[in-house]
Amino acid sequence: MTISTASPPTTAATAPAPPLRIGPHTIGTPVVLAPMAGITNRAFRRLCRQWGPDCLYVSEMITSRALVERSPETMRLIEHDAGESPRSIQLYGVDPATVRLAARLLVTEDRADHIDLNFGCPVPKVTRKGGGAALPWKTELFRGIVSAAVGEASARGIPVTVKMRIGIDEDHHTYLEAGRIAQQEGVAAVALHARTASQAYSGQADWSAIARLREVVTQVPVLGNGDIWSAADAVAMVRATGCDGVVVGRGCLGRPWLFADLTAAFAGSAHTTAPTLGEVARTLREHTEFLAEFYGDEGRACRDIRKHIAWYLKGFRAGSQIRHQLALVDDLAALDGLLANLDPDDPWPGDDAEGPRGRAGSPRRVALPEHWLDSRDLHPDQAAAVAHAELSVSGG
Incomplete structure (x- = not known):
């Protein structure tokens, strides 16, 4: 569908941005659709691709265990349109062995061209079992999961990326160490939602954290996420942080034409879409x-x-x-x-x-397993809790 109307330019044109390279894939417009539960299904991805065909569109989060068990709903969620390329799937997992099996299924059955790992989910039912944004606190568990996915996928030429948050709360940041580990284990890119889990989607994203991560992760692209409500915001983030691309989530809700604006902005144009x-x-x-x-x-x-x-x-x-x-x-x-x-x-x-879309929520104390913050190591009793983390994530 084409919308012909356009608003007056709101930002000056800039020099075209270089494409984003994720493993063997070249993403012409350095923009990634963030996985959103119940939103970024095949239908929404198709709609968005009509507006920005050169961006990367990631599936909603898929639970590794459900994938390994071939849950019918999960198998439907990982389906892609015939023309969807690269085929990108986000995996959530808490057990290296299960994540390895899930990655193996995706690559050996030719179901994905790119795998993203979720370490940013702030939902209480996930974090209270040690999953999502809580998991990078346990550094060796984090390393094990990343290593398992990369080892399985890279052998077949499929790149793996990581999406995470700043940390659990202001007193427990994890992103810099997690970024170092992810780079060491061979990921193709690292994305940072510049909020802590305790913020959920409230307050303001701290873009300076993206810049600090860029100083630590120097061998692969760093992508920034948080408070991108317009193409001008995306350009501003890249300028302010030096990141290699942006991840867009709530900003595109009810406005898939945002990807047309983003495509124009990163091509050096100030054109914006203003539909009737x-x-x-x-x-x-x-x-x-x-x-x-x-x-x-x-x-x-x-x-x-x-x-x-x-x-x-x-x-x-x-x-x-x-x-x-x-x-x-x-x-x-x-x-x-x-x-x-x-x-x-x-x-x-x-x-x-314009402006914010979706529920922002309010700051909260993050639900965690007992004594989770006492050590960066995973204790045996905590391992038992983590083993049940995937069971608490419904759907895919």
């Missing part, structure tokens, strides 16, 4: 169609698109009644009827549609 309400409605409808194909179920697709409604309509004068009705839509015919009531000529609302 009619164009937004057509994009929302197309998203729903892709979801219906993905699920093979029109009703499920309509239930899924409900969570995207507020993001798509942010700032527009759509009215509370139609917003409420759209949030209850259950088939495409009903969706079409409601979208037909929107004013297609309503212009892009500007600042009202």
